[in-house]
Structures are given as C-alpha cells and as structure tokens.
Amino acid sequence: MPAQTGLRPLNMKHGWPALALLPLAALSSIFNWNPAIILVLNITSIIFLSQAITASSVELAAHLGELQGALLSATLGNTVELTAGIVALVHGQIPFAQSVMVGSILSDILLVFGCCLVTASYNKDVLGFNNALAKTLSSLMMITAVTMLLPTALYASFPIAEINKKVLLFSRGTSLVLLLLYGGYLYFYLGTHNYLFISDNAETDSDEDDEPSSPLANRAKLALSVTRLIAAVVATIFCTEIVIENTSDMADTLGVTEVFIAIFFLPIASNSTEGVHVIAASRTGDTDSAIRVIIDSLLQIGLFVIPFLVVIGWCVAEPMTLFFDSFQTVAMFLAILVVNHLLRDGQYAYIHGAMLLALYCSLVVVMYAR
Template sequence: MNSNTSQQQPNGPNSGDGGADERTPLVTNAASSLGNMGNLHGITTNDAGKPYYEDDRAWVRWPMNFLHLTWQTLSSNYVNVLLVFVPAGIILGAMDMDPTAVFVVNFMAIVPLAALLSFATEELSAKLGQTIGGLMNATFGNAVELIVSIVALRKGEIRIVQSSMLGSILSNILLVLGCCFIASGIRRDESRFNETVASTMSSLMAVAATSLIIPATLYASLTKSEESADKNILFLSRGTAIIMLILYCLYLYFQLKSHAQLFDAEAQEGNEGGEAEEPQILGPVPAGICLVIVTVLVAVCAEYLVDS
C-alpha cells in the first residue's frame, strides 16, 4: 500500500503538493469566470470597467446610450409588451385587411403608446420646471383622446367624438374620483382637502357641464326643419367651445402662475409620507424625441382605428 502510494505521487513537477497546485488554478479561474458571467463583464462594460454608454469614444457611446435609454424606456412598464401590436396594426391598416382585425390590433397598440406618452411627458416635465412641466402635463395628459377626436372629426365620425368625450368625462368624474376616495379611505378615517382648490375645480366642472348641456338641450327641443335654428345652435356651440378654451387657459394661469402656492402646498402635503422620488431615466432631449415619436405613432394608429 505504501509503495504504491509513493509511486503514484511523483506525477507532477513537484512532489506531494503537485495535485493541489494543479487543481487550484482551475478552481480559481472557474469561479472568476462565473463571477464575470454574473456581472455580464465584457458585454455591458469596456476594458476600463465603465459602461459602454459612458465610453470616452463617441462612436461607441452614442449607439450604446441609445440602446440603454431604449431599454430603460421599454422596461418602465409591463404594458409595453403590447408594443408588438404597433407594427402589426400599421401593416394591417396599410394592407386594407379585415376591418375588425384592424380595429382590434390598433386598439391594442394605442394602449402601450398611451403609457409611453405619459412616461415621456412625466420625464420631460420633471426636467423643465414646474410651470412648463405643468403645461406639458395639461397638454399631453389627454393627447390620445385629442388625437382620436381630431381624426374622427376629419372623417365625419361625430358619434366617435361624442363617445370619446363622454367616456373621458365619466371615467374621470366617477371612476378615477371614486378610486381616489376608496384608496384614501383605506388608511384614513377622514380625508382633508384644500377648500380653495376644491371650490375652483367644482366651479370649472359646473361651467363645463352647463356649456355642454345648453346646446344639446336646445337642439333636442327644436324641430329639425328650422334651418335658422340649426345655424343659431351651431353658432352657440362654437362660441361655447371658444369660451371654454379661454377658461382653460385662465385656469392654467391660475394653477401655474398666480396661485401656484396653493397647488404646491397641496403637493407637499401629499408627499409627507416620506416616499422617495423615483429617479429620472430620460433627459430633456431623449424625452422630447420619445414624445414626438410616440405622438406620431398614436396618430397613425388612430387613423387606421377610425377608418376601420
């Protein structure tokens, strides 16, 4: 037994510890390679250990930065997996396929585009300050409904415009407001509101509701044969729309300029829970580019949606 053991030991250049010396580098290299695979070393970082989107070479940094920002944007929301319907909807609409298929696919495509539009608007408004950011949120907050309504008006689809407006009003007044009441009532027995802001919002809602009800009531009460009455109602409807647009601009001035401290205090009270702010992903230029691209895609999908 001892003689056989002594004959088997001198196999390496060294005696005794030759087996350990031979195996140790292999184990170390395997562990280091596994660690590098776990950190994706060599795929996302350069030789200096910096990410490729921070590389000193412009021809490497720009495309990798584009890919990095694109991935960060697409992974910001789970609903973005539905973006596969965007090219499918455009292709089906361009090829004049079955109207039902075109409608369903483009409807599914608008859902993630609306989420991306909201994401890009929030990223851009966070970089541009409170006034311009609030104006961006007010402008692009209902961009999808606005684009669909404009396309439908161009096609003469008045019922689609009316249904879109009615659905947006009911969802914001009933669904969104009711969900806010339920969410606030789960943790608090009593909710507090800013009286000035609440009364201002209530007054604006009353004016908007009255402006929509009066032309519709007059049109329903008059006979269809009176052409002069129809012209007068059309004039009243257009005048009401102009007045509502002026009131909306005045409300934006009230919220963002003259009485901004009321809304700032309300926002600060809402953030007293100590929740950390989410880090910003996109800068002003990438967010603006994303906003333009998504708006164009929404317009194209809305065009095929209304045509179907």
C-alpha cells in the first residue's frame, strides 16, 4: 500500500474477531433489532474487517509488485467509502454519498493527524517534517480542495436555469482530469521520485523481514491472503449496506441526522485501523511515514474515490457532482488549509495536534446541532 510504506501492520489476528460479530450483525438486520444495536454491531464489524483488508493488501503487494499493490490497496483500502458511495448512488442518496467522502477527509486530517502529532511530540522539543515531502503533499491537498470549491463559484456565475447542467458537465470533465492526476501521482510516488517516500525505518524493516521461503510456502501464503481479502471485502460491503439501509431508523433512535452518521460514524470505522497504524508509527518517532499515510488517504479520497463515484453516477444516470453541501465544503476547505499551513511551516509540537483535535470536536458539535 503506498500510504503505508514504512509502517508495520498490527496483527489484531487479521480481523478474525469479525467472524463472531458478522452473524449477529446479519441477525440484527433480519429480525429488526433496535437500530442502535444494528449500528454498533455493524460498525464494530467494519473496524475488524478493515484490519483484515489492510493486512491482506500489504501481503498481496509483496507478491504483485509495488505499482499493482498500490492500485489494489488504493481501491480496497477505501472499501467502506466506495461501498457507501455506490449504494447511496444506486438509491439516489447523493448527499449521503458526498457526506461520507467529506467525513473521511476530516477524520484523516484532523482526528488521525491530530492524534499522530500529540503522540509523536508530547514531552519533546519542537520537531520537524521532511520539507520536500511536506510541500509536495500540501500542494496536492490544495488542488483537491480547490476542485471541490469551483462548483460553488460556478453557482455564483450562471443563471439558476443553466447551473445544474453546467455543474454536472464541469464535475464529469474534472473527475476525468483528477483520475489522470491520481495516476500521475502514483507514478511520481512509485517511479520517478520514490526516494522522497522511503524512510530509514522502512528500509530496516524490509531487511529484517527478508527471510528465505519455498515456492510452495509462498503460493500457500498468497492463496490465504487472496481468500482473506475477498472474504473481508464481501463482508465489509455487506455490513456497510446494512448500515445504509437502516440509516433513517438509526438517526431517529439516536436523535441525530443521517448526514451526521455519514460524516462521523462510517469514516471513523473505516479509518480506525489506519489510525492505529499511524499512532503506533508516531510513537516510534517515524512521523514522516505516519504523515504519508494520512495525506495519501486524503488524496485517495479526493483524487480517486470522489471522481470515481462521479463517473459511476454518470454510468447509472445519477447526477453525482463535485458540488457538495456548502457548509461541508467550507469546513473541509478550512481544515485542509489549516493542515496545509502546518505542513508548509515544517515544524510542530503537541499543541498543534491538540488544535486539530479541537477543530474536529468543534465540527462534531456543529454537525450535531444542524
């Protein structure tokens, strides 16, 4: 996985605790249990299944090669977001699909990144980022943010009668450009400038893990990884669909909106494993690797998943666009702007992480109050 170069995945028994929860998650939906119980069971299952997908993707990347592994992990690492987006599109719930994407970005750059900075720099002096890496990633972040702000500018430039068609045309064309940019980013990451993304910790881990094994053992390990990956992806899709189908009842029971569930519950479940990896890496001092995980996850959402959903909506005749809810767009842009300024500054202390966490909590309160 390109995002996880240099991070040693945590075991957590590769997500097998989900096997005990999946039957309960299915029964809760079949027999119409309390919506809160349905939400807890399925969200918990998604957390363990995300770990299984991550572990299997990393193992397959070692067999398939860096580029193929990167493409596989970029797709499967966002299984929850992709599934939620596609299922919501099929049901005509475009705002729900967009809210999941915004929530994933906010949880990555505010919640996970904030925890990373606090863990890495608490009781330490002011620390620094890899300057070249930070500036490259911050530029890509701003491009992602700007493409999501442009539809808002279009709404202020055209008559109401023409705007929907104009924004739809802009969104589809821009999505194709963003997909090409993501391909170029992967080539930059894994090809021409891969030295920017290699950490000393990653090289040391690689040397330690290089142990001779027989071809038969390699084939058996590959088969096990593929089987586990397919099973985890199918189960994740199943659990995510259950959550989406019961979102309305869950919202009524918990006293929140469906958008609140889309922005906070699903992304936190999807990014939980990534967050554990990042915090573990930052505790060892490998903050650059942790930053790569977080920013690359944002780029995967902004440059791959969202444009891909626009193209999918194009194929199924659903008007999925890059025009998001105005408040969500502003919140996301400001969050990216704050993180971009932090990366450009090149230095950080635990107070910077605390500020990111405070901003995330503030957004939770605002979204709850809306």
